[in-house]
Amino acid sequence: MSSLSGEREFRINIAIDGPAGAGKSTVARQVAAKLSYVYVDTGAMYRAVTWDMLNQDIDASDEASVLERMNHLNIELVPGEEGQQVWLSGQDVTDHIRSLAVNRNVSHYAKIEGLRLKLAAVQRQLALRKGVVMDGRDIGTTVLPDAEVKIFMTATVRERAERRFRELPDSEETITLEQLENEISQRDELDRNREVSPLVCADDATVLDTTEMTIDEVVDAIVRQAHLQWV
Numbered sequence: 266m267s268s269l270s271g272e273r274e275f276r277i278n279i280a281i282d283g284p285a286g287a288g289k290s291t292v293a294r295q296v297a298a299k300l301s302y303v304y305v306d307t308g309a310m311y312r313a314v315t316w317d318m319l320n321q322d323i324d325a326s327d328e329a330s331v332l333e334r335m336n337h338l339n340i341e342l343v344p345g346e347e348g349q350q351v352w353l354s355g356q357d358v359t360d361h362i363r364s365l366a367v368n369r370n371v372s373h374y375a376k377i378e379g380l381r382l383k384l385a386a387v388q389r390q391l392a393l394r395k396g397v398v399m400d401g402r403d404i405g406t407t408v409l410p411d412a413e414v415k416i417f418m419t420a421t422v423r424e425r426a427e428r429r430f431r432e433l434p435d436s437e438e439t440i441t442l443e444q445l446e447n448e449i450s451q452r453d454e455l456d457r458n459r460e461v462s463p464l465v466c467a468d469d470a471t472v473l474d475t476t477e478m479t480i481d482e483v484v485d486a487i488v489r490q491a492h493l494q495w496v
Contacts, residue, residue, distance in 0.1 A: 278397045288428060307401035315370050316367050325373035363433075381462055403464070421476050
């Protein structure tokens with residue numbers, strides 16, 4: 266199908282994976298906007314859970330308590346004028362989930378198998394009707410293995426640290442760029458080596474090294490991949 270009307274009718278799912286700080290969320294949001302698709306930020310779901318667990322003093326090592334707490338949580342991703350808002354059980358936690366405390370702990374909670382199974386089920390449900398751009402670490406391999414377009418975004422650790430450094434709220438505790446670079450490197454190791462749904466590139470994914478690319482260049486590359494599905 267190559268007509269505009271055909272493109273509107275033929276909707277696909279796009280899976281974008283990659284390590285922390287690769288720019289997945291920013292790019293996925295813009296790709297979704299260009300295609301008039303729904304953007305699903307799975308990382309925000311794990312961040313919201315992490316923020317709540319930290320507030321409840323539930324350690325990631327206490328898996329039973331984590332899963333019990335999950336039964337009482339309701340995560341909503343709501344489109345807003347300034348981007349996607351994350352609501353947790355009726356509370357807007359969009360700003361809270363980008364804190365250093367969440368950054369430092371999210372991988373520890375994300376490796377819990379029961380937690381991943383619960384959130385993956387929600388994510389798959391969101392993608393049933395197609396027309397979804399979903400980003401995370403195991404979307405193309407585990408959550409949406411049948412996605413028509415799969416992208417694996419990466420960049421050097423230094424570049425990713427600089428991006429995260431610019432995102433930190435002004436109210437955050439002081440942290441140097443070097444410290445953040447070390448933390449991101451450690452998080453890469455945790456994500457790659459966890460037993461459940463580790464961070465890996467799907468065999469049929471297109472790899473984009475975004476170190477020297479602008480956001481617009483990355484977005485355009487992914488949109489072109491989507492258009493190829495309509496030809």
